[in-house]
Amino acid sequence: MNIRDRLANLVDGVVAIIATISILSLPVPHGNDYQSLFEFGVNFWLFIVNFLIILSFWNNQRFLLDHMKTVHTRFVWINIYWLMFLSGLPIITKWMMTGSHSLIAILAFGLDNIFTKLVFTFAVVEGIRANYQGDSTEHLLLKRYFYRVLIDVLYSVVTVLVAFVNPTIAISMFILLPLFGSVRGLWRTPGKRMRQTTHPDHRKSI
Structure with missing residues (x-):
């Protein structure tokens, strides 16, 4: 088994x-009233957000x-450091659930994200450079990926800043991004784009 398969x-x-x-x-609801149901619904949505973020990274x-x-x-x-930060998301999400969606917990979730x-x-970047170094495809792939990452990071930064004003809105913003990404992923075909980008005939035309 090679190192890539082991990783x-x-x-x-x-x-x-x-x-x-x-x-x-x-957390399991502790009551049978509408308030308990509402709190469980919000916490369940937070779980969905956390789950989608984790699996989208995977x-x-x-x-x-x-x-x-x-x-x-x-x-x-x-990748080891990436897994370390990723492992913190469930704990911080539980903190948000049990801490009445406190500002500090929301900020911690946003920063860890x-x-x-x-x-x-x-x-x-390291993967692209190791496999496409000196190739025109390297710059094209890096450019495409940086645009997407820049938007995601800026969105997360704005969400963290919004948390200082209204934590509830910040939670809603954290919910919307992974939901949008998962829905978009149902129709995207990144493998086809990658094959087109890395195809020799296509690289000659770049």
């Missing part, structure tokens, strides 16, 4: 544990590994 197995195992912890962190990392031929030690360590995205960005 993929490690990520699969850790992500599976993180996803399991996220559902186990969902899907992007799987897609990245599928198109990598070379995996070196630096890329492995970047930002750090996770930034570290994963380093992983993508």
Whole structure:
């Protein structure tokens, strides 16, 4: 088994544990009134957001590994740090659920989300450079990915700033982004785009 397969197995195992912890962190309602039902509904939505964020990261990392031929030690360590930040999301989400959606918990969730995205960005850059270095495809892939990451990070930063004004709106913004991303993923075909981008005939025309 080569290092790429071992890394993929490690990520699969850790992500599976993180996803399991996220559902186990969902608090059970303590009452039978509408207030308890409302609180459980909000917490359930937070669980969905957390679950979609975790699995969307896994899907992007799987897609990245599928198109990598070379995996070196630096890329492995970047993925280890990425998994470290990703592992914090279920705990912080539980803090948001049990802390009455406090401002500090929302800020912690937003910052951890930002750090996770930034570290994963380093992983993508390292993966592209290791496999397309000196190729015109490298610049095209980096450009496309940076635009998407820049929008995601800026959105998260704005959401963190909004939390200082209205934590409820910030929670709603955190909910909307992964929901939109998951719905968009149902119709996207990134593999087709990657094959078109990396095809020799297409690279000659870049």
